[in-house]
Amino acid sequence: MLNRFPLWKYLLILVVLAVSFIYAAPNLYPDDPAIQITGTSTALEVSEADMARASQALEQAGIPVKAATVSEESRGGLLRLERQEDQLPAKDLVRRALGDEYVVALNLAPTTPQWLRNLGASPMKLGLDLSGGVHFLLEVDMEKAVQTRLNVYEGEIKSLLRKERVRYRSMPQQGNAIQLGFSDDQTLAQARALVRDNYNDFQVDESTRNDLRVLRLQLTDAKLAEIREYSIKQNLTTVRNRVNELGVAEPLVQRQGASRIVVELPGVQDTAEAKRILGKTANLEFRLAAEPDAARATTEAFEFRQPGRPPVQLERNLIITGDQVTDAQASYDENGRPQVNIRLDGRGGDLMNRATRNNVGRSMAVVFIEQRPVTRYVRQDVDGVMQEVAIQSFEEDRKIISLATIQSPLGNQFRITGLDGQGESSELALLLRAGGLAAPMYFAEERTIGPSLGAENITLGVQAALWGFLFVALFMMAIYRFFGLLATVALSFNMVVLVALMSALGATLTLPGIAGIVLTMGMAVDANVLIFSRIREEIANGMSIQRAIHEGFDRAFSAILDGNLTTLLVGGILFAMGTGPIKGFAVTLSIGIMTSMFTAIIVTRAMVNLIFGGRNVKKLWI
Template structure:
């Protein structure tokens, strides 16, 4: 029955901290508006009176983490998209053409002139003027092939190079296609996740389905069209050499060049080389800023590969214009004044503060590697979600009341102690869910209801053990002590096996199954803590105050 002061303070402190973190969920709408205002201010958006009012709804010094409500509780948008992986193959061939051209240039005396042929699909066709040297050309191009690295290790090369009718045919190998498919899906998943999270939504479900499909579920979005607009925003940044400029929108750029309009100069069109020197995929960071004239701009920085390309090109083309292209519009085409070795720069244009902030967000997220076709879309209204919340709340309340009545009638004062621990248990569950940022779904509510019923199991074992010890022990103090000690192993065995089940469900399941596993696992931890430590502390405090000669359980 001895409880050290440190242990008592620790138990009380854990309970208080858990309740403090659970408290924001009681004022859910108010705290959510406060958090949205804080996010907007931290993102650098202009502070409006509405933001100031929303921020004042909740004290900044109080925890403001909430249990995120899932799609079935809050409403939102559901999309099933199919990634066009074939587009990535064609882009890969277009990107490798400069390397093929340079490789053949080294053996130009043998193969003659080199010309790329127009082709449809995912192959690169190159014709040389000396067909008799076709094998020499094939050998030179094959040196560009690299081993394919995948989860199973290093396999065959990534390129298949063949000769046919005096032309060199370059295509991706089957192993590289499979690896590219996997990289494309993973990159799409990550970019969609960053893009949706940056916009301020809560805990989206973004999962791969099959070989080329992605499931996207985002709570709190008004419609599927709104979600498609967020995901479909490209923000693809490229840097191109400038061939010329014109005011004729119908001008023929010639060859494989591009004709793109200027964003700032009305009626001006730039003729650019189609193959970019550097792309936005090689960006590592982008932040809103202001230029030397105080106008909104975006600072950017390349990774080492992009910085090297950028530096080499600027060193070799001083005095030439260099176009910065965003989503097929030329933002600016400055003349290269000097070598830029650091791999960083600034994008200026007719931006507002909001536009520069949004552009920086999209550039950080990156452009989708391939277009996504949406095969299935639907919107779940908040009314349906509210009905689910009401039904879950009613089920939880009924279970809670029945358990309280049963424990009070069965075990008297000790049952009341168990009921107090059960109330603290619910608060601790929501506190932990808030801290880890978990998403609560209907199956999650089912896990909480199940936890309410299971939470008193440990107390039932303890109290029944105390009853048995009262028949043989010398006094109530010893009976209580032995009851807790001898019931401990059975409690741990029962809860550990259930916890292992919750872990397996979380590891192997997805979506709603994981939601159930999270609340069940957390409920097991908190119920064991409250049953063993909280109820024991309450019993010890009562016993020290009353010093009863006999007790009834």
């Protein structure tokens, strides 16, 4: 029988629409402005007492708190606020109340009902131009990058001299130069020849100091420029990898000037985690434990990260650093304790093997290095008014996370044990897997991007979409009457399915994306225009109404399919080759094409079949 669907097809359409309504529903619940609180280390847990202190500080300042919760899973806390404009002052107050042991960051807390979240439904992610987001300006410490590379060079050169049995005396570095003392000219000449044969990155000078012949190895200007350029490029790559590990959609990570990196994270839900992961140096140093009779000038004392253990003397010379780590995976040892499996590059494996094969039985330490923020408040004259101003600086925290006896020579693969829980092992593996930083980075600037501008963009975008929908609906009903009304209903379903798909897929909606949605409205009814015009023509040619409806849908399908496939191809090219706003437009356009094929053809035909199918229709209002 013409114009009748089997029951299963109607049921399938109803299921798709019902699921779409469910997954689009979270977008009706706007997020709460919030303050996220976490510890600077995964070992530090935010307690109810900490949240009470933070809430009290806000209440004393007249900032209402909607709710304060502590999450056992993330070991952090969340303060929900009533007003968006309270976020920035609330952040400063909470940071001051809790101190430098905690990371305090801006956040958006979801208000989606729990039953929707249990089904995996979440609101659509909004781009930086709509909902705002987090903007970080990271400053790369170039001097620390040079110092770290110089320390590695010094360790390698001293190992080379010891291997060749050239006696030397360690001396402190001066500027960007390594200094070594020798007892006579012959020994100095031998050392100079070894350095010249193995290294070409130094400008070599000689001098005499207190009856010592001093060999001074100064890094060349070309090498210094190379180290600085490598540091910014390596950190840029590492930040991009870390953002990818965080799963942020549509991020912006780009270089600014000679030593800065800009990071914009739109729609981030856990900015505290992002700040902690992005800001940590995640650098490692592998050092041998000092022998009992070692000279004090060649050793350095380090504390353990776990409290209660006495400090240990380690050699100043480095074996390798975290730069040589190519892969890191968190796992468990045979006793169920957390560990990180490390894989080194070729050079790192050679250095590790060289250092451990002659030191079996000695202890080797893994030193974890991070920059801890320290905030102090001073009174300064600001526009003629004395105010307390927060000044942030950073302290380098270098502590042992593992000290183990070398059982056999190590190579490209080994493991780090002695970690404080599965959270620390996972975080350390993530940081190392994303890539080691060539130099520490500081948060030179942090701000929320355009909350007021974002709200205005959303308002204007929604208004444009509504006006577009209204004019399309009026046009369709004026030209095609009742069938135009059916097309308008199908277009409404199209918007619901589109929003549901974008929410479920985690696609990011940007301002150009809204333009893509408005364009989708016009393209969606294009299919209906082709179908309805074909039905009119068939009726005018004397065909029966039921046959005209059937032929209209069937014969217009090939033209609709061809037109939509070519547009979808262009959308795919825009997504693959474009960036930022262009991708946002391509996403909504491509998804909109697929949803419009479903609603404009299948849903519209289902409604027409239900109303007119199998009936003796004398006149068709089209």
